[in-house]
Amino acid sequence: MGVISNGTTLLDAGALDAGIATGEMTLITSTTLSSAAANITFNSGISSTYNTYVFKFMDIHPATDDSKLLVNFRDGSTAYDATKTTNFFRAQHRENGTNGNIAYRTDDDLAQSTGAQPLTMDIGNANDESANGSLILYNPSNTTFVKHFAAESNCVYSGDYSMNAYIGGYINVTAAIDGVQFTMEGGTNIDAGTIKMYGIK
Amino acid sequence: MAIISNAVTIADAGAFSASLGSLTLIKTITLSSAAGTVSFVHGASSVVLDSTYPVYKFVYTSVHPAEEGAIFQVGFRDGSTAYDATKTTTNFEPIANEGDSSAEIAYQPAQDLAQGTGFQTLIRNNGNGNDECGSGEMYLFNPSSTTFVKHFIARGCGHHQSDYTTSSFVAGYCNVTAAIDAVQFKFHSDNIDAGTFKLYGIKDS
Numbered sequence: 572m573g574v575i576s577n578g579t580t581l582l583d584a585g586a587l588d589a590g591i592a593t594g595e596m597t598l599i600t601s602t603t604l605s606s607a608a609a610n611i612t613f614n615s616g617i618s619s620t621y622n623t624y625v626f627k628f629m630d631i632h633p634a635t636d637d638s639k640l641l642v643n644f645r646d647g648s649t650a651y652d653a654t655k656t657t658n659f660f661r662a663q664h665r666e667n668g669t670n671g672n673i674a675y676r677t678d679d680d681l682a683q684s685t686g687a688q689p690l691t692m693d694i695g696n697a698n699d700e701s702a703n704g705s706l707i708l709y710n711p712s713n714t715t716f717v718k719h720f721a722a723e724s725n726c727v728y729s730g731d732y733s734m735n736a737y738i739g740g741y742i743n744v745t746a747a748i749d750g751v752q753f754t755m756e757g758g759t760n761i762d763a764g765t766i767k768m769y770g771i772k
Numbered sequence: 773m774a775i776i777s778n779a780v781t782i783a784d785a786g787a788f789s790a791s792l793g794s795l796t797l798i799k800t801i802t803l804s805s806a807a808g809t810v811s812f813v814h815g816a817s818s819v820v821l822d823s824t825y826p827v828y829k830f831v832y833t834s835v836h837p838a839e840e841g842a843i844f845q846v847g848f849r850d851g852s853t854a855y856d857a858t859k860t861t862t863n864f865e866p867i868a869n870e871g872d873s874s875a876e877i878a879y880q881p882a883q884d885l886a887q888g889t890g891f892q893t894l895i896r897n898n899g900n901g902n903d904e905c906g907s908g909e910m911y912l913f914n915p916s917s918t919t920f921v922k923h924f925i926a927r928g929c930g931h932h933q934s935d936y937t938t939s940s941f942v943a944g945y946c947n948v949t950a951a952i953d954a955v956q957f958k959f960h961s962d963n964i965d966a967g968t969f970k971l972y973g974i975k976d977s
Contacts, residue, residue: 574775575773576773576774576775576784576785576786576787577785577786579786581783595796622831622970623831656868656869656870656935656936658938659866659868660866660877673877674877675875675876675877677875680868681868682869682871682872683872710833710907710968715902715903716834716836716904716905717904717905717931719906719929719930720929721908721927737866737939737941739929739938740929740939741931741937743870771831772797
């Protein structure tokens with residue numbers, strides 16, 4: 572049965588009418604840790620269905636003090652080891668009003684590396700310390716071009732700084748990216764946190 | 773006929789009352805062959821770029837230049853047919869190369885504008901190798917205002933012709949009080965060989 576209001580078909584045959592404007596940002600999946608875990612992995616739902624994918628990471632709390640949140644990408648095998656070249660800079664300011672500056676971080680970029688990419692600076696693990704941010708992955712299913720990504724985060728650095736990090740780069744493969752994995756530096760656990768994956772039409 | 777569920781009106785008068793999301797896809801342009809420009813013109817080809825939305829978002833993915841080292845640019849139309857609205861802008865970039873021998877963040881004085889009517893750089897010196905491309909997004913705020921200047925903010929990811937990753941942070945304002953009713957993307961030289969361009973409107977209520 573269709574639903575027609577004021578002469579306009581709103582829905583029919585199990586779907587909204589094509590003329591109805593709908594939101595284009597779709598929550599695909601959400602993971603909230605109920606206990607500490609080594610990783611949060613998205614290994615389904617990444618396809619050509621959406622042109623752009625957005626990951627929002629919220630209240631990421633490390634098990635180990637001074638740990639960065641990392642990301643890596645899967646490009647055909649079961650491993651999260653796609654080759655990447657990236658850039659990384661951060662702005663910082665300490666709670667006591669000192670050390671406000673901006674700088675490029677050669678320790679946190681990658682040059683044709685298969686290793687995981689930092690998304691944050693070193694997160695403190697006091698009870699109220701955490702990191703938040705977002706990662707955009709462009710056109711992951713494309714098999715002609717490299718795949719670009721961009722991220723921004725803010726964290727409570729272990730030395731009581733606000734650390735605002737900006738990351739960009741490309742996954743230097745033409746294979747499709749079909750999985751994204753978040754881990755902590757040094758293989759330590761993610762103690763708590765939520766990561767949501769959205770698709771943008 | 774209204775649709776009412778649990779005393780809440782879901783739809784009435786030919787429209788949904790319930791929120792269907794605040795990000796609305798207005799137009800997608802995917803190039804099927806090389807083109808000199810990609811334009812979003814209010815009122816043409818189903819494009820809306822007026823007071824309907826307070827914020828517009830453009831997303832460009834896998835944009836591939838015909839020419840090695842081409843600069844990906846944007847221009848704004850403010851009343852005439854030309855994309856020559858006066859702009860003052862900033863542009864800075866972190867870059868790093870695949871050889872791990874060069875990395876820095878720097879302001880790009882050659883890629884900004886000071887009351888310029890030319891096109892603004894969004895991603896510079898793009899490589900045109902078969903797998904090389906650029907992607908990014910740009911927000912345009914309140915383009916239909918006839919009181920204030922019009923601000924825009926963009927962030928792009930590029931594959932530099934010398935095998936660098938570049939992240940372009942661009943911001944500025946169209947220093948005009950006329951409404952902006954069209955936006956055009958192009959490379960500074962030669963064609964856009966491939967790419968997808970999307971225009972979204974972002975609702976404020």
